[in-house]
Amino acid sequence: MKDRCGRAASLMLVFSLLLEPVSLAAALSDDKGGYESQAAAKLQQSNELQSKIDNVSEEKRALDEAADAAIKEHEARKAELDATDARLKQNEEELAVLQKDYEAKQERLGRRVRDIYINGQVSYLDVLFGAHDFQDFLTRMDLLKRIIRQDYALVRGVQEEKDSIELRQASLAQDRLTQAEQEEKAHLARADMEEKVKRREALIERLRTDKALIDQQYEELMRASRQIGEMIRERGMGSAAPSGSGAMIWPVSGSVTSEFGWRVHPITGTQKFHSGVDIGADYGV
Template sequence: MHRVKRIAAIVMTVIMLAAAAGTVMANNLNDQLESVQKRMQDQQSRASQAQKQVNSVSGQLKKIQGDLDGATAEYSTIQSKLTYTEEKIEQNTEILAKAETNLTERSKVLNKRMRDIYQNGQVSYLDVLLGASDFTDFTTRMDILKRVVNQDITLITKVKAERELILQKKAELERDRAAIEQLHAAANEKRLAIAARKNEREAVLASAVNERDTAEQAYQELLETSRQIEQLIRNSQSGKGGSTSGTGIMAWPAAGPITSPFGWRTHPIFGTQRFHSGIDIGADYGDIVSAADGGVVIYSDWMGGYGKAIIIDHGGGISTLYAHNSELLVGEGERVRKGQAITRAGSTGYSTGPHLHFEVRENGSPVSPMGYLP
């Protein structure tokens, strides 16, 4: 009996120990689970925060390009003010020179008049009048005296006015010269800002070209942008009627040579294969880029690694894309004709020098432009 009780006690102890161990294990598992969940939440929070803070290569270039465009526009404004002020100085200088010439001539006449009075003595106007022999002579002398007096008054007034004009113009010139110095300083400051932005842009691009990870990121972004373009074009073309202003025969959008063809090419540093969805046409900054065919502009804005870009829908599933521009001359929804100026060539986005990236797409997918160009 005692033996049975001992066995029962042992069993109860084991059960209690097992329950306690289970509780501890459960608590440990719960703690671990909560710890893992907390770490996951922290990681998600960190990833979300990082996603907000991280700028893609395209985002960096867009910001830098915006700052560069702003600095360039301010510099152009300052240059316009500078030109206007310099023209104003030139005009005031001419007026001042003419006024000084007039003052010199009138001063000579006035000085001669003063010398004559000094040498001959001051003649009493009353003596001149009383010396008249008759009334007619009196009237004549009165008229002559009036003319002399008026001439003296006019001469003195003009000399005084010329002197005041000279003083005024000299003061204006001093103000203009001070303004010129300020404008020169402001222009120099903007030039330095532009140079700094260009250096920053070149540094980002150098990183994109020479660092494998950044280059791969840039390439993947371009692929994603290309897919977005494809979807954008398909969405734009869906539901449209058959009306089109395209001729089906395209003209060259720029006059330069092809610097990079359509299709697969090898990365110059890493040796990896890269797909080039269009052709690059050589162009200088500011060169006019023309519409390859008539159509409707369905996109006109910054487009990731493509920089400032335009897409034209020509109808019949055909569209063209023009990228890396410095300036966009037409907006979304505008109908353009073949050969119309639509952009100015540049080097925005993933570009190491000014050129035009030109694409032809059939139903959104890139095809060789050479099949459409003469």
């Protein structure tokens, strides 16, 4: 009984030694599949992010065109406002000259009024009937007409200058107000479009950063899968195909890829018990 138990124990020990490499390869195969599955999920996420980047980039392209149009519109309105400001400055200089002329004519009219007040109103009849002869009469008549025309022209000129100044001031003020309103609207439209473009640029940059991280994770997973694949191939090529002893039939001719018993994971370093034997063969055997 002892001999039979001893032989059984020896058989189990020999069998476990034969099966230990099989369990390791099976674990590696499982891990390889897991890495590839995770990598496929990462690849899908990367493709989805790229699709979002393409969509937002197209939106940004349209916004860029709208922003360019808004910038040109604002620049045109700004140029018009600058031109109006230039005309205002020029007209203000002209108005300053007119104001001086107006003040000079006012002074002349004031002196005329003061002279009339101090010396009394000129009697046109006294001037005419004081003539010594007919020629003197005609001369006096001509002088009176000139004085009358001069006084009338002086008063009328002062009034016309005053009216011209007031009209020009009102026109310039209205032009300035209209141009300022148009420039402000164009400025706000430009600022709004530029802000939209900046938001799209920030979104694209964030999506690209996320995609770069996902792509890096994908590459790491695929690299781990390739490393495990190399380990599996190296182990399969270096193992001799075991043969049966006659007491038990070997199920397939192939190398042992994962043994029976405890094993240490080559990457994680953890121990795990494998309760079977894996034999390498073609897919579907």
